[in-house]
Amino acid sequence: RFDRPLDTVPDLLRGGADPVRTAAGLRVPAAAVRGPATFFADYSAPRAPRHVRLCGAAACRAASGGTHVAEVEAGLGVAVGSRSADGSVSIQEVRCLGYCYGGPAALDGDEPCAGADVSAQLQGLSPRRDPVAEVHSRSRTPVVTAGLLGAGEPWAVWPTVVSTGSPDAVLAEVAAAGLTGRGGAGFSTARKWRAARARPGPRVVVANGDEGDPGSYVDRLLMEGDPHRLLEGLALACFATGAATGIVFVRSEYPRAVERLRTALAQAQADGHLGPDVHGSGVDLHVRVAVGAGSYVSGEETALLNGLEGLRGVVRPRPPYPVDRGLSGRPTVVNNVETLAAVPWIIQHGGAAYAAMGAPGQPGTLVVCLSERFARPGAYEVEPGISLRRVVEDLGGGLRQGAVLRALQVGGPLGGFLSPAELDTPLTDASLAERGAALGHAGVVAFDERLTGEEVLAHLWAFAETESCGQCSPCRVGSRLGRLLAAEHVATDDPSPRVRVLETMSEASLCAFGRRVPAAVRGLVRVYGLRGWT
Structure with missing residues (x-):
């Protein structure tokens, strides 16, 4: 940590500021700014006047049979990770753009295009398509998707809760619901809120819109199509935890979500839902939207907090946990977008109604x-x-x-x-x-059968190597070794080098990224019947 805050660094770097001059202006060591400048893909990738972000994640590769990246490179005459000969076009491979339902996909600037002919679309040879995702509810009642399906009104419970309710009552309903995190960890939401509330303030709640799991796009749909519901869930979380600050952290790969959230935020402030003395309650609640810079691991809560502070988006050792010491040392709750979007329904209909759905030990939707x-x-x-x-x-x-x-x-x-x-x-x-x-x-x-097990395995290891934050050597070195070993395509009776890589990563990695990659590899090997890894 430094004496001078670095939280202005992301906006400065996004605007094209020179890292060395920025550091001098902030009176911090040059390495403090060069760190994030070289870590995040959005700052370090070559960027021409026309910049194309091409999705190379699993769903888009499955959609094209693994051919679309080479087709786009050939069509635009530029390789991924570089500029064209005349410097006018650059391509950056990203994971993912949230168009898993209609890929392969790309962003030309901030303009989406998706479909089997994405290369032709980028060349102007086919009309550009921005496919809309179908949304359905097959639960007893729509909860998270209510707004997307045209059911229910946002801000239906917040004015009453903040004016006449109590934080204890909100916490009690969330606890009764048994709501757990939908970002992957599955931790009890009420326990997280209580832990932060037990610490001295000031406190912060962060809505994590950087959960960019390739294959999932519900966060993008919610942030774009129902941003007020997310903001209301964030407001309720802040009220329950006694936080006066809320932040919505959005992936830079979701530019439309950023725009719509900022528009919704301005409307919510104008309507008195947020800001000073909310609805005459004496409660002050200030919310802002922050934008990521291209890093999968920054969806991990401690790496996300580092990014917000203007640091490299690497994972922090735990303990201390964010609820004890999070953003700038303050007790911080980080909740996934889908998790927060369920909170208004729970408060309106009661925790028991939510808990009545789902499976034993895993309630809700x-x-x-x-x-x-x-x-x-x-x-x-x-x-x-x-x-x-x-x-x-x-x-x-x-x-x-x-x-x-x-x-x-x-x-x-x-x-x-x-x-x-x-x-x-x-x-x-x-x-x-x-x-x-x-x-x-x-x-x-x-x-389907267009991709072989070896091709899927190579892609998984390439993803692991590219997206590892590099904070711990088991993951940093292990993901690189895994990719090299997968590239050998050798079925051997001595799998010990591969097994050692998997065991080391799963047992010694700092966060769930490095610990879970081996499990995914083992599952892939089992399903495709690949030899040499067990």
Whole structure:
């Protein structure tokens, strides 16, 4: 930490400021600014007047059979990670853009285009398409998707709660609901709020809109299509924890979400929902929108806080936990967007009504996102306990154009892989854990037979190496070794080097990223029958 705050660094770097001059102006060592400038992809990637962000994540690769990146490079005459010969065009590979239902996708500047002909769209040879995701509720009642489906009004409970309610009452309903984090960790929301509230203020609540699990896009849909509901959930969380500051942290890959959240924030302030003396209650609540800079691991709560402070987005050792010492040393709650979006419904209808849905030990609802390979891709709000078979065959309609399902990636790159023979698995944390997988953000990516197991494995290791924050050597070195070992394509009777990499990463990595990659690799190897890793 430095005597002078660095929280202005992200905006300065995004504006093209020179790191050395910025450091001099802030009177901090040059390394303090060069660190984030070289860590985050948005600052370090070559950027031409026309900058294309091309999604290379799992769902888009499955959609194109792994060909779209090379097609775009050939069509635009520039390689990923570089500028064209005349310096007019650059391509940056990102993961992901939240168009898993209609990929492969790209952002040309901030303008989206998606579909099988994305290369032709970028060349101006085909009309550009911005596909809209289908949203459905298959739970007893829509909770998170209510606003997206045109049901319920935002800010329906906040004015009454802040004027006549109590933080204890809000906490009690959230506890009765059994609400847990929907970003992947599944931690009790009420316990997190109580832990922060027990610490001396000032306190902060952060809405984590940087959970960029390839395959899941519900956060983007909520931030773009129902931003007021997220802001109301954030306000209720701040009220329950006694926080006077709320922050919505949004991935830079979601530019439309940033715009709509800022518009909604201005409207909420004008309507008196946020700001000083909210609705005459004496409660002051100030909320702002912050933008990420291109890092998957910055969805991890401590790495996110580092990014907000203007530091490299690396994971912090824990303890101390953010609820004890978070943003700038203040007790901080970090909740996923989908988690906060459920809070207004819980307060309006009661925690018991939410707890009545779902499976034993896993109440409520969750939003399953189906990728482009399905006949009916889209976001489906379901109750935990639903079988993968119903998700794949009934909701998703199987694979499009009669393609043969080869594997399912559930819960993003840190979730795991399941085979077609395991479709009767209930969609719960416990059932997936029995098969070496995890629910994660509940995205489901289907792979057909166009991609081999070796190709999927190579992509997984490349993702791990690229997105590792580098803070701990087991993950930093292990992900690189894993990629190199996968590239050998050797089936050997001596798998010990590969096994040692997996064991070291899973046992010694600092955060869930490094610890979960080996589980995903083992699941992939099992499903595809690959040798040399066990």
